[in-house]
Amino acid sequence: MTAAKIEVLLQTLISGLLLGGLYSLIGLGMTIIMGVMKIINLAHGELMMVGMYVAYVLFSWAHVDPYLSILVAAPLLFVLGVALQKYLINPVLKVDAILPENQVILTVGIGMVLANLATIVFKSDYRTTPVEYATKAWYLSDYWRTSPIELSLSFPWTVSFLFAVAITAGLWFFLARTDTGKSIRATAQDKDAALLMGVNVERMRVVTFGLGSALVGAAGCLFLPIYYLYPDVGGQFTLTGFVITILGGLGSTFGAIIGGLILGVFESLTATYIGMGWAPVGRFVIFVAVLIFVPGGVASLLRRRRLGK
Amino acid sequence: MKKTVVALSVLALALALPLAAAAADFKLVIPLPLTGKQAKFGEIMKKSYEMAAEEINAAGGIKGSKLALGFEDSTGKPETARAIVEKLIEGKQPVIVGEYTSACAKAVAAVAEERKTPYLIVASADDAITQQNYQYVFRQNPVNAHYADALVDFLAEVAKPKSMAILYESTAFGTSGADAMESDAKKHGISVILKEKYEAGAPDFKPILSKVKSLSPDVVYMVSYVMDASLFMKQIKELRLDAKLFAGGAAGFAIPEFIDNAKEAAEYVVSATLWTPQLKYKGAKEYAEKYKAKHGDYPSYHGASAYAAIYVLKAAMTAARDWTADGIRDGMRAVNVETAFGPVKFENKEGYQGQNFVETLAIQVQKGQFETIWPKAQASKPYVFPMPSWRERR
Numbered sequence: 001m002t003a004a005k006i007e008v009l010l011q012t013l014i015s016g017l018l019l020g021g022l023y024s025l026i027g028l029g030m031t032i033i034m035g036v037m038k039i040i041n042l043a044h045g046e047l048m049m050v051g052m053y054v055a056y057v058l059f060s061w062a063h064v065d066p067y068l069s070i071l072v073a074a075p076l077l078f079v080l081g082v083a084l085q086k087y088l089i090n091p092v093l094k095v096d097a098i099l100p101e102n103q104v105i106l107t108v109g110i111g112m113v114l115a116n117l118a119t120i121v122f123k124s125d126y127r128t129t130p131v132e133y134a135t136k137a138w139y140l141s142d143y144w145r146t147s148p149i150e151l152s153l154s155f156p157w158t159v160s161f162l163f164a165v166a167i168t169a170g171l172w173f174f175l176a177r178t179d180t181g182k183s184i185r186a187t188a189q190d191k192d193a194a195l196l197m198g199v200n201v202e203r204m205r206v207v208t209f210g211l212g213s214a215l216v217g218a219a220g221c222l223f224l225p226i227y228y229l230y231p232d233v234g235g236q237f238t239l240t241g242f243v244i245t246i247l248g249g250l251g252s253t254f255g256a257i258i259g260g261l262i263l264g265v266f267e268s269l270t271a272t273y274i275g276m277g278w279a280p281v282g283r284f285v286i287f288v289a290v291l292i293f294v295p296g297g298v299a300s301l302l303r304r305r306r307l308g309k
Numbered sequence: 310m311k312k313t314v315v316a317l318s319v320l321a322l323a324l325a326l327p328l329a330a331a332a333a334d335f336k337l338v339i340p341l342p343l344t345g346k347q348a349k350f351g352e353i354m355k356k357s358y359e360m361a362a363e364e365i366n367a368a369g370g371i372k373g374s375k376l377a378l379g380f381e382d383s384t385g386k387p388e389t390a391r392a393i394v395e396k397l398i399e400g401k402q403p404v405i406v407g408e409y410t411s412a413c414a415k416a417v418a419a420v421a422e423e424r425k426t427p428y429l430i431v432a433s434a435d436d437a438i439t440q441q442n443y444q445y446v447f448r449q450n451p452v453n454a455h456y457a458d459a460l461v462d463f464l465a466e467v468a469k470p471k472s473m474a475i476l477y478e479s480t481a482f483g484t485s486g487a488d489a490m491e492s493d494a495k496k497h498g499i500s501v502i503l504k505e506k507y508e509a510g511a512p513d514f515k516p517i518l519s520k521v522k523s524l525s526p527d528v529v530y531m532v533s534y535v536m537d538a539s540l541f542m543k544q545i546k547e548l549r550l551d552a553k554l555f556a557g558g559a560a561g562f563a564i565p566e567f568i569d570n571a572k573e574a575a576e577y578v579v580s581a582t583l584w585t586p587q588l589k590y591k592g593a594k595e596y597a598e599k600y601k602a603k604h605g606d607y608p609s610y611h612g613a614s615a616y617a618a619i620y621v622l623k624a625a626m627t628a629a630r631d632w633t634a635d636g637i638r639d640g641m642r643a644v645n646v647e648t649a650f651g652p653v654k655f656e657n658k659e660g661y662q663g664q665n666f667v668e669t670l671a672i673q674v675q676k677g678q679f680e681t682i683w684p685k686a687q688a689s690k691p692y693v694f695p696m697p698s699w700r701e702r703r
Contacts, residue, residue: 004523011519011548019513116344124348126536128570135574137547154515154547227512228536228570232345236510271516277479277506
């Protein structure tokens, strides 16, 4: 391998990991909702879009840095998620319908309503938050003058990645150590047993939906400095989240983290070595392959080795 | 009793008919994307259609009839666009104007031809649309193969690069733009060392860009819609990917958002475009200023083309013997007008039918502004070439 080839490979891996970290955060929110509710939340990307608009509004009105607006967007999305679950999804859960998955269809509807509301309020313009550090980066050659290869590490991408890691660690702590977290996990593992043990399942559902929304809202704030925003931005992230959730093993948080990283690195490697036009094909080939060959996703592989939870 | 009813209805008809004839508005419903990814362009065009219609109505309309515009959102999906147009033709609208993406325009053109209703294409560039021997399809904007004419001219006469990398989005517009550039490059002895499509709307282009960097081409040519363009330039800056010239094929590189979003990373980027407010066509500047006063921003070429399209329609309807589909079709064929978008007349040549041929331009971002740099006769500023490397800047 020549120096140039190594440079391309390393740069690709760096990009893939940074992207994967952000994907994980999107996947996490969807996964914990999946785990507790047993439904795929197809309004996930639209909730992320709402988070992005919150950050955008704060930036354009008060020049609040998008990273700081996590503190506003996440609680706001939590409240929105709680309200959606309590007043829309829970009532539908109780209704007998021809389709057993009518709450999934409901989430599609919620997503559409959110996207169209955003179109009415913010128009269909593309929005960005032009922060000063948007194109700032660290270069290997600045630190090591005689380096045979040049690598760059984007400042906003790195910061977003670190935030994603911190939020994930926080979630980990919450689920593993707090009472509410344990109740959520209990509900996810066996709803009826949890109910018998005195866990307020209904409340856990509401909290989980809020938590999932808050996570994806935070992901939205992290994406804003490096991406852009328009009312229909959510759809592609719903899809990404969906693929990660399947890849990670439905409902497994650890699986979602690994799934996100795998997807990020896989997409980057495809872009470099096969062609970026193939990235969407690759993504769904993974999706189908996982469903057929590893139906439990990454989580089932880990469980086999007694690593997962 | 029966008699009175008949008499009354006859009376009502007799009263209504002349009234209707005198004040009948000409209803024109325009399909265009108002939601979805291309909504931004749809909005620019909608505002411009409305401006032109207002002006025409204020000046007495077309042969005394006022234009009443309506809009239908096709969301950028060909099947939706097709359904809208089917409905309009069922509703006896004798002419179709509009749409934006090439995929939609293709679908609409096929319906229009089948139903023998003239269709005026405003901003869809895929070459194939006017190469089908259609008798009812007219296109006012240049085809993709000619989009980059001025840019290619600039490359051949000034830049004289040896190698080129082409990145294009995987759509009808991206593919035909990239193919056109590839054949132009070959004609001028530029070797295309990489030609790759990318996934539109992706957040991260750094993998594909680091591949480009390892090949160090003289020119990087990109064909993208809106936001991909600024993400490309931002990430090119991040990677310190240097080339003598970064060039874009219109669309995303030629709208104000590009500079707003990419900021200093947009500096010196050259793009093909079809129109700028600095052009010396009659009415171009007035239109741009009026648009800016009303909506706060200068319009892109999409807007100018939409604005001009209503005037082209007026010319066609004025020339038409009657306002049936065939009458307006013949009117379209007779069109020969000067518009804010440039001269418009529909010709059959180079294998195209009903195609308008306009001179295209090359623009460059200089100090955060679009400046026309090529052809020299239209230039508003001298060009900067080669581009300084990222390290030299700042």
